Amino acid sequence: MQLLERGLDMNLSVDIDSNSGFCNGVVRAVRKAEEYLQNNEKLYSLGAIVHNDTELERLSHLGLEVIDYEGIKELRNKTVLIRAHGEPPQTYKLAQTNSLELIDCTCPVVLKLQQRIKEIHKILSETGGTIIIFGKKGHAEVNGLVGNVNGEAIVVESVEDVESITGEFPFHIFSQTTRDPQQYQNIISAIKNNFSLSDDDSRIIVYNTICKQVSNRYDNLKQYADSHTIIIFVCGQQSSNGRVLYNYCKSINPRTYMVENYRQVDKSWFFDYDKVGICGATSTPRWQLEEVVSYINNSFNI
Numbered sequence: 172m173q174l175l176e177r178g179l180d181m182n183l184s185v186d187i188d189s190n191s192g193f194c195n196g197v198v199r200a201v202r203k204a205e206e207y208l209q210n211n212e213k214l215y216s217l218g219a220i221v222h223n224d225t226e227l228e229r230l231s232h233l234g235l236e237v238i239d240y241e242g243i244k245e246l247r248n249k250t251v252l253i254r255a256h257g258e259p260p261q262t263y264k265l266a267q268t269n270s271l272e273l274i275d276c277t278c279p280v281v282l283k284l285q286q287r288i289k290e291i292h293k294i295l296s297e298t299g300g301t302i303i304i305f306g307k308k309g310h311a312e313v314n315g316l317v318g319n320v321n322g323e324a325i326v327v328e329s330v331e332d333v334e335s336i337t338g339e340f341p342f343h344i345f346s347q348t349t350r351d352p353q354q355y356q357n358i359i360s361a362i363k364n365n366f367s368l369s370d371d372d373s374r375i376i377v378y379n380t381i382c383k384q385v386s387n388r389y390d391n392l393k394q395y396a397d398s399h400t401i402i403i404f405v406c407g408q409q410s411s412n413g414r415v416l417y418n419y420c421k422s423i424n425p426r427t428y429m430v431e432n433y434r435q436v437d438k439s440w441f442f443d444y445d446k447v448g449i450c451g452a453t454s455t456p457r458w459q460l461e462e463v464v465s466y467i468n469n470s471f472n473i
């Protein structure tokens with residue numbers, strides 16, 4: 172009560188980062204699920220369609236059920252959505268065996284990356300070389316990429332992992348689409364250092380595979396976090412993209428707080444004349460950002 176009273180005297184300005192909200196891949200997957208559920212009672216999603224519990228709850232009320240790999244093995248004659256992250260070829264084979272109809276929402280950007288890595292793998296299987304993927308081990312997109320090269324790829328998560336890389340040259344290096352571009356650069360530099368490779372050494376070939384929607388986000392986010400006195404970053408705990416963007420935001424503006432929804436916003440974080448910025452990950456729906464704005468506006472009588 173005391174905090175609320177303190178809040179009522181405050182002058183705050185609140186706005187939403189115009190670059191926040193679902194990326195195109197997630198918008199497309201959610202739209203396809205909603206369209207299907209308008210005429211059908213049930214749709215299965217292999218893995219969470221979006222790493223955001225609140226949005227998943229909304230979709231589950233419409234009839235979307237999230238299943239895992241054990242779950243899909245048991246299904247017969249049902250419809251299953253493949254999310255934007257994509258899947259390895261084994262999943263498509265299983266769907267065929269189990270007579271499952273697929274609504275394939277693999278993001279076109281991920282699909283292009285899968286095709287590219289597959290082509291390179293085909294060439295390397297004749298000429299020799301090593302595929303290295305910078306990404307989160309076990310992440311669906313990374314599993315999809317690894318599956319497309321028959322498991323013949325080394326996944327590195329961090330600069331520390333670089334030391335354990337073995338394999339023959341040339342190295343072909345790819346990144347998961349949602350990684351931090353600066354971290355990707357750090358990985359590439361660490362590999363070059365570790366193997367004494369110069370910048371123009373033909374034994375290392377780097378592919379720019381970070382999604383533009385993600386890489387552009389860093390410049391925008393830097394400006395946005397810099398121009399506000401406090402940032403509320405809204406995203407699900409499970410979102411790897413969310414955690415990366417939150418950490419980046421916090422490195423620019425130390426008064427950055429991560430919340431899953433408006434209920435986690437703490438009024439004691441705010442000070443008089445704060446310029447409040449509301450941001451989210453590529454998995455945060457716009458309506459959740461708007462809920463946070465309404466909550467702050469109502470709490471402080473703005």
Ligand code: SF4
Pocket residue numbers: 194195196197255256278279280281348349382383384385453
């Ligand atoms: S981040 Fe980019 S590549 Fe990944 S799903 Fe979204 S639009 Fe597609």
